[in-house]
Each structure stands twice: as C-alpha cells, then as structure tokens.
Amino acid sequence: MASAANTNMNAVRETMDVLLEISRLLNTGLDMESLSICVRLCEQGINPEALSSVIKELRRATDSLKASENSTS
Amino acid sequence: MPKYNGDSITELISALCDSSLSGFSWKRRSLCGVSQEGIRRTLWKCAFRVLLSKLFQGDTSKAAASSYALASTPARNKILMLSFNLRVAGCQEEAERLECFLAQLHEGASSALTELDAVLELLALLAGSAPQPPTSL
Numbered sequence: 001m002a003s004a005a006n007t008n009m010n011a012v013r014e015t016m017d018v019l020l021e022i023s024r025l026l027n028t029g030l031d032m033e034s035l036s037i038c039v040r041l042c043e044q045g046i047n048p049e050a051l052s053s054v055i056k057e058l059r060r061a062t063d064s065l066k067a068s069e070n071s072t073s
Numbered sequence: 074m075p076k077y078n079g080d081s082i083t084e085l086i087s088a089l090c091d092s093s094l095s096g097f098s099w100k101r102r103s104l105c106g107v108s109q110e111g112i113r114r115t116l117w118k119c120a121f122r123v124l125l126s127k128l129f130q131g132d133t134s135k136a137a138a139s140s141y142a143l144a145s146t147p148a149r150n151k152i153l154m155l156s157f158n159l160r161v162a163g164c165q166e167e168a169e170r171l172e173c174f175l176a177q178l179h180e181g182a183s184s185a186l187t188e189l190d191a192v193l194e195l196l197a198l199l200a201g202s203a204p205q206p207p208t209s210l
Contacts, residue, residue, distance in 0.1 A: 011185035018174050023196050025171045026155060029203025030196075034092045041085050042191040050127035052198035054086070057123045058093040059202075061116055066097070 029059070086124070090116040148193035149175065155200050 016036060023030045030038065034055075041051055090113060097112075146154075152175055159168040178189065186192065 008185065015178065015185040015189070018178050019192060019196070022152070022171060022174050022178075022193075023199075025159075025167050025174070026152075026196055026200040027203050027205065028196055028199035028201075030199065031092070033095075034089060037085050037089045037092060038195055039186060039188070039192050040080055041082065041089070042188040042195065043186070044080065044082050044085065046082065046124070047127065048191045048195035048198060050124050051195055052202075053127055054089070054120045054123045055093075055199060056202060057119055058090060058116060061119050062093050062097070065112065 030055075086120050087113070087117060090120055148190045148197060149179070151197040152193055155197060 016032070016039070019039070020030075020032055020035055023035055038051060038055075042048060093116065094112070152171065156168045156171045156175075159165075159171065178193075
C-alpha cells in the first residue's frame with residue numbers, strides 16, 4: 001500500500017520535472033512553485049485560459065508595483 | 074512565506090499571488106506606508122476579478138467563435154506547433170528537447186496527473202510570456 005503511494009509520488013514528481021522543462025523551453029516564466037500551484041488549480045477544474053489570464057494580470061500588477069518601487073527609490 | 078496545505082481554489086489563488094511577489098522588497102514598502110497585507114489583498118482581488126470575468130464569459134462572443142479552430146486543437150498539438158515555431162526560428166536543439174519531453178510525458182506516467190492536458194494547454198497559452206533572459210555578448 002505504502003509502496004504504491006510511493007510509486008505514485010515518484011510518478012508525479014517525474015511528471016512535474018518534465019512539465020517544468022517544457023515550461024522553461026516555452027519561456028512561460030513559471031518556476032516550480034507557481035507551476036505546482038497551477039497544476040493543482042487545473043486539477044480543481046480551473047479553466048487553463050482563465051488561469052493564464054490571471055497569471056498575466058498578476059504579472060502586470062506586480063510589474064507596476066515594482067516599477068513604482070524603483071521610481072520612489 | 075505562509076504555507077498552503079489546502080487545495081481550495083481560494084488558498085491556491087492566494088499562494089499564486091504570493092509566489093508572484095517573490096523578490097519583492099517588503100522592508101522598503103513598509104517604509105513607504107504600504108502594507109504587505111494591502112498588496113496581497115489587491116492582487117487577490119485582481120486575480121479573482123479576472124478569473125470570474127473569464128468564468129462567466131459566454132461562449133458566443135466573436136472572439137470565441139473566431140478562435141474556435143485553435144481552441145479545439147488538442148493541447149499536445151499546440152505544443153508541437155510551438156516546437157515547429159522554434160525550428161523555424163533556428164532553435165533546433167530546443168525543439169528536439171521539447172518534443173522529447175512531450176513524448177516522455179505521454180509514454181511514461183500515463184496519468185500521474187489527472188489534468189495533464191489542461192496543464193499543457195496552460196503552458197501553450199503562457200508560451201513566450203516571460204521576458205527573454207539577457208543574452209551574453
């Protein structure tokens with residue numbers, strides 16, 4: 001039972017590693033942490049198109065915060 | 074950074090907001106009177122505004138109709154199209170690796186993840202969205 005769970009964990013880890021490599025080659029800007037959050041959101045049924053819009057919007061928002069940080073420093 | 078053990082959508086969106094703030098200078102922010110919590114709340118609202126607007130968008134919009142052909146293309150084929158683009162751009166090695174990883178994904182752990190196609194779709198949608206790393210001269 002425990003061995004089956006371990007096998008599944010290893011399979012998930014390997015799949016995540018491959019997904020991260022694909023993500024890097026495609027220059028998506030996702031690191032392992034954000035990729036794993038996205039995978040979990042997809043598994044919760046979130047539409048990938050909606051999720052990609054959320055990620056792009058969050059980047060815009062944080063970029064403008066960073067820009068304002070630089071202009072005030 | 075807080076850890077999120079739950080898998081609820083709200084917790085995961087909060088985690089996504091936090092991860093987008095990595096490398097942020099909170100010390101300097103707090104000197105300017107901007108609280109960490111305030112920025113988190115702003116990002117969280119922003120994320121949910123976009124998410125909800127997409128969820129409740131009708132499928133009958135013109136944009137949806139015009140992009141129907143692409144939308145119905147399987148995620149794996151979209152990645153292969155991106156690989157073709159890499160080849161056209163002269164990045165043969167990257168294209169080879171991309172196709173190799175894609176094959177690996179479909180051969181091996183044929184479903185360690187239940188929503189593999191949705192994740193590939195997301196990666197295809199985000200392709201090229203990050204700033205290019207600076208090239209060394």
